[in-house]
Amino acid sequence: MTMPALPGVSAHCRKMSSVLSIVGDKWTVMIVMVLIERPRRFNDLKRTIGGISQQMLTRTLKALERDGMVSRTVHPTVPPQVEYALTELGYSLSEPLRALGAWAGAHIEKIGENRLRYDGSGAPTSTSPLPLPR
Amino acid sequence: MTMPALPGVSAHCRKMSSVLSIVGDKWTVMIVMVLIERPRRFNDLKRTIGGISQQMLTRTLKALERDGMVSRTVHPTVPPQVEYALTELGYSLSEPLRALGAWAGAHIEKIGENRLRYDGSGAPTSTSPLPLPR
DNA sequence: CGGAATCCCGCTGGATACTG
DNA sequence: CAGTATCCAGCGGGATTCCG
Numbered sequence: 001m002t003m004p005a006l007p008g009v010s011a012h013c014r015k016m017s018s019v020l021s022i023v024g025d026k027w028t029v030m031i032v033m034v035l036i037e038r039p040r041r042f043n044d045l046k047r048t049i050g051g052i053s054q055q056m057l058t059r060t061l062k063a064l065e066r067d068g069m070v071s072r073t074v075h076p077t078v079p080p081q082v083e084y085a086l087t088e089l090g091y092s093l094s095e096p097l098r099a100l101g102a103w104a105g106a107h108i109e110k111i112g113e114n115r116l117r118y119d120g121s122g123a124p125t126s127t128s129p130l131p132l133p134r
Numbered sequence: 135m136t137m138p139a140l141p142g143v144s145a146h147c148r149k150m151s152s153v154l155s156i157v158g159d160k161w162t163v164m165i166v167m168v169l170i171e172r173p174r175r176f177n178d179l180k181r182t183i184g185g186i187s188q189q190m191l192t193r194t195l196k197a198l199e200r201d202g203m204v205s206r207t208v209h210p211t212v213p214p215q216v217e218y219a220l221t222e223l224g225y226s227l228s229e230p231l232r233a234l235g236a237w238a239g240a241h242i243e244k245i246g247e248n249r250l251r252y253d254g255s256g257a258p259t260s261t262s263p264l265p266l267p268r
Numbered sequence: 269c270g271g272a273a274t275c276c277c278g279c280t281g282g283a284t285a286c287t288g
Numbered sequence: 289c290a291g292t293a294t295c296c297a298g299c300g301g302g303a304t305t306c307c308g
Contacts, residue, residue, distance in 0.1 A: 107226065
């Protein structure tokens, strides 16, 4: 609850924490990335992403719809079909996201090496930090 | 090595989940953003960020050091001084992070409006989705 | 098929106290 | 000052089941 009176830093912090509540979410990013290609239906998304529970898919899609990042279109056919697509806002987010993806592609291997080297030399395996994703 | 049937989607997913384990972390991003300005000492970081426990600061810094994103320099003075600074890798991450920050600055208000409108019209407040940060 | 509601476990991460 | 070690509450999120 401490309020440092630094306009520069804390302003950035506020913005970042705002965007982090969106971007920091694993599934949110996944969904946006997948929807860049083309609109998808619910189970199509579920299958494409793989590893997401329908609960989290529903929640995340609803949050994204709430934020105006994706549109939800219901086709009143016999088996109900619901299509999700990125809005303009959603697309705009995909751009910095792509930048992040590019950074990952360029540096993720290096990071893997760094971790191996760090763990190799007198590594305090103690409260093991961020696990290396595979 | 890699690459089953869908090189496009699943490849991106893998990259993204890797980078998300870094970027998705609130404190990691905070620390990197703060260290962009200049190197800082432990308690300096703690004070500047504000709201982080020293435990999380220690953990996150160690993880960043492990990844080769920040350097840790110990000055063997009477009260021990430890300076943390971004490495080249850390700086390179700060660029896409800035892009994200810029996106946030440009669209975060619009998102706030969208949420209000969505909540206003027949909003299922049920398992309330992502909370609106203030 | 798309989605809501319940249950429940595990890990994240905060508070606190101790050490070099 | 910098860091470690415990303890523990909260909630993120998976599995399952039921509805329109």
